[in-house]
Amino acid sequence: xxVLKEDLMVSLAENAVNxxxxxxASEAEAxxxxxxxxxxxxxxxxxxxxxxxxxRGLGIRVVASKTLGFAYTNVIDDPxxxxxxxxxxxxxxxxxxxDPEWKGLPEKKPYASLEKTFDDKVxxxxxxxxxxxxxxxxxxxxxxxxxxxxxxxxxxGAYISNGIANSNGISGFDKGTIMECSxxxxxxxxxxxxxxxxxxxxxxSYEVDPVWVGKEAAKLAVSALKTKSVETKSTTLILTQFAxxxxxxxxxxxxxxxxxxxxxxxxxxxxxxxxxxxxxxxIYDDGLFPGGLRTWAFDGEGVxxxxxxxxxxxxxxxxxxxxxxAKKEGKQSTGNAGRAGxxxxxxxxxxxxxxxxxxxxSDEMISEVDDGLIIxxxxxxxxxxxxxxxxxxxxxxxxxxxxxxxxxxxRGVMLAGNIFEVLKNVSLVGxxxxxxxxxxxPWIQVENVRVIGK
Amino acid sequence: xxxxxxxxxxxxxxxxxxxxxEARAQKMYKTMLTLKEERVEAAxxxxxxxxxxxxxxxxxWGFASVGSLDRDILEGAVSDACRMAKMASSRxxxxxxxxxxxxxxxxxESKPKKNPVRIQMKEKIKTALTVNKxxxxxxxxxxxxxxxxxxxxxxSYFVNSEGTSIEQDKLYVWARITASAQSEGVFxxxxxxxGSTAGYEIFDxxxxxxxxxxxxxxxxxQxxxxxxxxxxxxxxxxxxxxxxxxxxAFGHLAEADLALSGGxxxxxxxxxxxxxxxxxxxxxxxxxxxxxxxxxxxxxxTQRTLLIKDGEVAGLMHNRETAQKxxxxxxxxxxxxxxxxxxxxRMRCTYMEPRDQSFEELVEKVKQGYYLKSFRGGQANLDGTxxxxxxxxxxxxxxxxxxxxxDASISGNTLETLHKVDAVxxxxxLDAGRCGKGQTAFVCDGGPHIRVKEVVVGGST
Numbered sequence: 001x002x003v004l005k006e007d008l009m010v011s012l013a014e015n016a017v018n019x020x021x022x023x024x025a026s027e028a029e030a031x032x033x034x035x036x037x038x039x040x041x042x043x044x045x046x047x048x049x050x051x052x053x054x055x056r057g058l059g060i061r062v063v064a065s066k067t068l069g070f071a072y073t074n075v076i077d078d079p080x081x082x083x084x085x086x087x088x089x090x091x092x093x094x095x096x097x098x099d100p101e102w103k104g105l106p107e108k109k110p111y112a113s114l115e116k117t118f119d120d121k122v123x124x125x126x127x128x129x130x131x132x133x134x135x136x137x138x139x140x141x142x143x144x145x146x147x148x149x150x151x152x153x154x155x156x157g158a159y160i161s162n163g164i165a166n167s168n169g170i171s172g173f174d175k176g177t178i179m180e181c182s183x184x185x186x187x188x189x190x191x192x193x194x195x196x197x198x199x200x201x202x203x204x205s206y207e208v209d210p211v212w213v214g215k216e217a218a219k220l221a222v223s224a225l226k227t228k229s230v231e232t233k234s235t236t237l238i239l240t241q242f243a244x245x246x247x248x249x250x251x252x253x254x255x256x257x258x259x260x261x262x263x264x265x266x267x268x269x270x271x272x273x274x275x276x277x278x279x280x281x282x283i284y285d286d287g288l289f290p291g292g293l294r295t296w297a298f299d300g301e302g303v304x305x306x307x308x309x310x311x312x313x314x315x316x317x318x319x320x321x322x323x324x325x326a327k328k329e330g331k332q333s334t335g336n337a338g339r340a341g342x343x344x345x346x347x348x349x350x351x352x353x354x355x356x357x358x359x360x361x362s363d364e365m366i367s368e369v370d371d372g373l374i375i376x377x378x379x380x381x382x383x384x385x386x387x388x389x390x391x392x393x394x395x396x397x398x399x400x401x402x403x404x405x406x407x408x409x410x411r412g413v414m415l416a417g418n419i420f421e422v423l424k425n426v427s428l429v430g431x432x433x434x435x436x437x438x439x440x441x442p443w444i445q446v447e448n449v450r451v452i453g454k
Numbered sequence: 455x456x457x458x459x460x461x462x463x464x465x466x467x468x469x470x471x472x473x474x475x476e477a478r479a480q481k482m483y484k485t486m487l488t489l490k491e492e493r494v495e496a497a498x499x500x501x502x503x504x505x506x507x508x509x510x511x512x513x514x515w516g517f518a519s520v521g522s523l524d525r526d527i528l529e530g531a532v533s534d535a536c537r538m539a540k541m542a543s544s545r546x547x548x549x550x551x552x553x554x555x556x557x558x559x560x561x562x563e564s565k566p567k568k569n570p571v572r573i574q575m576k577e578k579i580k581t582a583l584t585v586n587k588x589x590x591x592x593x594x595x596x597x598x599x600x601x602x603x604x605x606x607x608x609x610s611y612f613v614n615s616e617g618t619s620i621e622q623d624k625l626y627v628w629a630r631i632t633a634s635a636q637s638e639g640v641f642x643x644x645x646x647x648x649g650s651t652a653g654y655e656i657f658d659x660x661x662x663x664x665x666x667x668x669x670x671x672x673x674x675x676q677x678x679x680x681x682x683x684x685x686x687x688x689x690x691x692x693x694x695x696x697x698x699x700x701x702x703a704f705g706h707l708a709e710a711d712l713a714l715s716g717g718x719x720x721x722x723x724x725x726x727x728x729x730x731x732x733x734x735x736x737x738x739x740x741x742x743x744x745x746x747x748x749x750x751x752x753x754x755x756t757q758r759t760l761l762i763k764d765g766e767v768a769g770l771m772h773n774r775e776t777a778q779k780x781x782x783x784x785x786x787x788x789x790x791x792x793x794x795x796x797x798x799x800r801m802r803c804t805y806m807e808p809r810d811q812s813f814e815e816l817v818e819k820v821k822q823g824y825y826l827k828s829f830r831g832g833q834a835n836l837d838g839t840x841x842x843x844x845x846x847x848x849x850x851x852x853x854x855x856x857x858x859x860x861d862a863s864i865s866g867n868t869l870e871t872l873h874k875v876d877a878v879x880x881x882x883x884l885d886a887g888r889c890g891k892g893q894t895a896f897v898c899d900g901g902p903h904i905r906v907k908e909v910v911v912g913g914s915t
Contacts, residue, residue, distance in 0.1 A: 001520075046545065047514075050516050052531070052538060053518070068497070072499075075503055081501075085501065096496070096579060131545060151836075232685065263634075345496045380833045380843055380865075383844075387641040396837075
């Protein structure tokens with residue numbers, strides 16, 4: 001199915017806003033989303049499934065006497081359906097309770113032009129080509145070691161577009177592409193099974209390296225076969241991006257959301273300008289990062305994306321705002337209103353959460369550790385305390401580093417502590433950055449983390 | 455509707471030679487609320503109509519999803535699915551086959567005492583506000599309370615090329631309540647979830663006042679909790695922790711797709727993997743429970759499936775593809791979150807069977823250990839490593855439950871840990887929850903209190 005054109009997406013949003021105002025809304029905002037994705041899936045060691053998913057919809061937010069209503073529909077080709085969704089949003093607002101702190105939808109501001117967020121080649125993907133790429137990845141994994149079993153994986157491309165309009169004159173359209181290939185493996189020897197090991201490539205353009213993904217996923221699984229227990233003690237850790245993303249997403253990122261700060265749910269409240277982390281640590285939220293997986297012209301409310309300093313050399317600089325939390329403090333939104341397509345109202349989220357890199361390579365980092373662990377994957381990070389930052393998780397697996405070399409893996413190693421203490425103990429930030437989810441980061445080395453061995 | 459779906463399936467089988475085709479349509483309505491403190495962030499309503507089309511061509515799957523009920527668009531989508539499946543089949547080593555399923559024609563109606571569709575939005579807001587107010591009024595150290603409410607109602611339609619034709623009402627009522635408390639630099643967090651497939655009457659059984667108080671009380675109690683010592687300890691687990699343990703540590707390994715992926719259970723069918731006290735079920739038939747339904751998303755009737763009996767692995771949870779591979783009976787565990795995704799093997803209501811011990815009997819034999827009462831998240835790995843986070847726990851010293859401990863988790867290897875279950879309580883409780891496996895599924899889990907001789911407890915001191 002052909003993708004919806006810019007002018008159609010924008011006029012759908014604008015018309016919905018105008019209709020809502022006519023029907024009695026004092027303010028209105030409409031968000032139109034389209035996603036088209038094609039995937040080839042690997043399951044149990046073979047290419048056996050394919051899918052093509054087309055999702056479109058419109059979500060409308062209305063304000064009537066300081067009460068908010070929201071409704072959405074995925075039936076957008078029928079004017080009656082749009083009209084009925086507007087009525088539903090207004091009815092929802094009527095039933096709701098006024099919010100005395102509501103200070104209006106955001107105002108219009110110019111958008112930056114973006115680099116490397118759209119690639120025609122991804123839109124025009126042929127399934128035959130995808131099958132070939134998947135097959136290349138599968139073969140690359142299989143050639144590493146016969147003890148490796150590729151459990152699942154796949155390759156796919158997606159086209160996403162967003163249109164937005166509001167009653168303050170905001171009117172925007174942005175489109176982008178994402179390409180991803182991934183492979184999950186485990187290795188088996190006798191009765192021993194390794195934890196699941198995983199690698200992937202994700203890019204805004206048609207740039208993936210299926211051979212690297214297949215090989216790396218397989219190599220990790222093989223290296224997890226040789227396992228020995230480690231002792232219970234406080235030790236040095238190298239956190240790779242997988243582990244860091246998992247930990248930060250459920251702890252630090254909650255703490256820098258302005259709404260959590262305003263609601264007394266963040267230990268960072270009142271600490272702007274104070275040192276909250278090691279001076280080795282600088283973090284920006286950068287919604288304009290070239291080629292970033294979360295790089296878009298505007299956020300879920302049509303506010304332009306920007307680059308915001310969150311932590312500079314360990315000092316807390318700013319929280320992340322949407323327009324509601326910003327207006328509450330008389331500030332400007334930092335363009336951090338996230339949105340699940342047309343299905344939800346906006347809520348604060350990171351864009352690309354970027355930890356500034358240093359200059360060490362992966363090999364240099366490992367070679368400089370005398371005694372410690374390197375952590376790839378974590379289990380249970382989502383059970384961290386989202387307010388206090390306390391975590392108690394399992395490394396699946398951890399690899400032991402002794403005198404600058406990885407000597408064996410270890411199963412069932414638990415890590416426990418408080419993320420805000422961990423951030424103060426960052427001793428080194430590597431130069432090997434990559435993006436995983438919202439996080440763009442190199443590996444980081446931290447000292448003195450409690451490890452519970454078996 | 456089902457005539458339209460039959461025509462679309464016919465395109466797949468007649469024009470593209472598909473061996474099998476299924477069409478699953480939905481017309482669903484959602485009402486959602488988010489309340490933060492006493493502010494209604496937004497009252498939300500949604501409509502989601504769409505069709506999922508799945509075909510098997512030369513032994514490979516093709517799947518297409520569109521948010522439309524238009525015949526031309528659906529014919530285009532099913533044609534795409536067939537072409538892509540054919541393309542993928544070129545590299546197949548083992549063509550996919552499906553276990554034989556009974557051909558069914560049925561209409562399943564939901565019969566709630568209180569249909570959420572007939573409850574006014576104002577009333578729903580009032581319920582959520584009561585939870586909120588009760589929680590905040592409990593103690594002034596409670597700083598925030600968030601209530602998320604969802605009801606999902608509508609009809610799903612299922613037709614396959616073998617003649618099965620089902621129309622099934624869907625009804626879910628769900629709420630998640632979180633509260634945080636703060637005092638003298640200590641921050642705590644507490645959460646509860648409730649869910650039902652019966653109707654809005656869930657709030658008569660679990661009143662908004664009770665829920666609000668429960669969440670707030672835990673957040674306050676945790677303020678004085680201390681960090682615990684990490685290491686190996688005997689533990690008594692509460693029903694909610696047992697439920698998550700059964701679900702995460704054993705349940706996922708008993709999903710046949712994960713067993714085939716190399717999970718540790720595949721080679722253990724019929725073998726003893728736990729103590730005699732260990733019996734687990736996955737049950738889709740408990741009326742009103744959050745994981746209940748009559749037919750799964752492959753049109754197979756749900757059942758109560760015995761997973762482990764007196765410590766011996768009795769069965770796995772299947773879809774039609776894995777049942778064929780294992781030559782096993784169908785269990786009706788294929789579920790899809792909505793029309794956007796393919797059905798995969800999911801749990802329903804997973805629980806441990808109670809035995810004969812009282813809570814006091816479980817605790818009295820523990821010299822130095824922990825009573826872990828309520829969980830916050832859990833996760834499993836195919837090698838049998840599990841982790842369950844704890845939001846409410848207590849020390850046990852010389853057979854007595856003592857001071858609260860904070861933010862711990864337990865971990866271990868499932869097959870080792872099941873052997874260490876040395877006493878099982880006579881009480882029984884089920885909890886509603888949601889499970890993530892790429893898609894979200896509404897599930898239920900639980901059991902009695904139990905004692906485990908030894909697990910690794912992750913603490914920071």
